[in-house]
Amino acid sequence: MDERPREPLWRAIAADAEVPGRRESWAQLVCLACVDTLEQVDAAILALRSNPRSEEVLGASDRWAAKLAELQYTAGEGPGVEAFGSGSPVLVPDLSVEQVRWPGFAEAALAVGAAAVFAFPLRLGAIRLGTLELLRRRPGGLPSAERRDAALAADLTTASLLRHSHEAEQAGHDFAPRPIASYQDVSVATGMLAAQLQITLDDAFARLRAHAFSRNRSVLDVARDVLERRIALDEPAE
Template identity: 75%
Template sequence: MDGRHRGPLWRAIASAEDVAGRRDSWAQTVCLACVETFDRVDAAILALRGGSHAEEVLGASDPWAADLAEAQYTVGEGPGVEAFAAGTPVLVSDLRVEQVRWPGFAQAALDGGVAAMFAFPLQFGAIRLGTLELIRRGPGGLPSDELRDAVLAADLGAAALLRQARTAEVEGHEFAPDPVRSFQDVNVATGMLAAQLHIGLDDAFTRLRAHAYGRNRSILDVARDVLDRRIVLDELAE
């Protein structure tokens, strides 16, 4: 990949602006530039992660890519989850051969028309922030030059996020980029469930996740049903 071809991606990452509610916010621009830059990559996701509970999808090149990120959050597995936990890239050129590795996620992704995923941790030294994920509709790996550039894009993306956070601190306001898919409703529903059933937050989150998985639903949809009282919390007691 020549320098001219990479230019839009490097410029997108270098631009530290994030405008709430706009499709051309920083993370969205980076995701769109990834699709433009990498041959045969059909979508991209940029997610902030802080463990199994804490996640925000900052950018997704397409709504179906955001749905894919939500599917990983619902079942707690997948390339993005694993890349963040391990701190190393997870490269999957054919999801059909990973159905034993990620039984809850792989089939859902395949049913959605996804054939390959490549997840790169956003990390700077010992600080791990999230993941950059590239998605393909067809099977096949990334060429070596694109793999190298994807790793570099993830490293530069992590540095840009830290720079945004430090700028916000200096200016005296909270660093709160506007996500394209937020899971805050899950956090609130988890707290409600924990308080009513007198259980820990981890146990409450696990029950929400199990309820969603058992009914082939998104955990975000289940959480919103809990908040809107469409699900009685006693249903989640077991």
Template identity: 55%
Template sequence: MADEDRRHVLWRAVADAAGSPGQGTWGRSVCRNCVATLIGIDAAAVTLRATASAQDMLGASVEWAGLLEDQQYTLGEGPGVQAFTQGSPVLVDDLSAADHQWPAFTEAAQSVGVAAVFAFPLQLGAIALGTLDLYRRSPGALPPGVLAEAAALADLIALVLLAKADRAEATDQVWLRQIGSYHDVHIATGMLSARHGISLAEAFTRLRAHAFGRGGSVLDTARDVIARRIDFDELGE
């Protein structure tokens, strides 16, 4: 296929996604199109990231990929976290060799049969939005052409997200906030900080530790805190 034709295929993978940015169907559709377009990829997930305590998954091609995104948030480790932090792709062609780097995430990924992960930051210039995380069940590096296409898809996704954000700002619709489920995490963190007289950073650390200890996600734990289903004293130390 000619380069121009392939670029058209990549663009359609993003442009033809059902729904629009800010709707759950859009993220899921983009991820499924990425899997269909990229040879050797079994699952994909797109996640907005702002800080360690601000993350919102826009969509995943399959449920287990979404669960792994939640795991990265809860654990504070993983290829997506690192790709966003350093602003460059993180390519792990054999997870068994990365257990020293992200032990908890590696265990979670291998438990669902993932053998390799390729994370690409969603960024344009100095603007960083999140990551496109690609998962595969067999180890091995992706061919250079596929890596180039994955990077191009990440750039196209970022372009669409920024274009949508610009239009939303013009109409006073702060769409990133509207879809930001991480606001529940911020609310719970603030509640814990006020209750125990600790910093927001320490409160988030306790929230994350509690989520990990009970085998849940940070978001679910935060919602339990807000609904008073978790005793505040449980997170006091």
């Protein structure tokens, strides 16, 4: 494998996580380098995940990629969700044939022009941090060399995140990379609903998600409406 064309990607991953004054975050640079380096990739997403309710999008190569990350979070399903849960890559060369597998996400993603998604878990042994997701606007698989590069990029990204976290811990402060999209408001709204309605956090989150999905809105927008008391989700069924 000729690594020379891929050097910008490896350099981006190996760079310091956060440099004051830099316009793009480290994760943004990684996503942009994926798109520049991998010829069959149109966009990239780097997301931290810990459970179905907790996610932060650290990087997205463009607004389209960020939109697809939000659609997947709202639907609660898709290649990234599955790759994180299984710990194995989920490669989807034609999203149109996966509408039974992920009915909510696939329909919404196809509607905004996504045709193929390739999700690689950020994992080291039993440690799972999130996903690196590569997107295409046209159907088709990744060439074998690009699959290998993407898998290596995910492994190196995992190692880089763990290294930055360790260095921050050694310095006595938290490692807190800047997300481009945080769903913290969803967590707060979920807790508020759970307390108000005396239901579990999972049930409260499901209520938020169902309301968002039924109205073709993002769960983040619905959560903010709940926090601002513009809507109330206290009916028996939504």
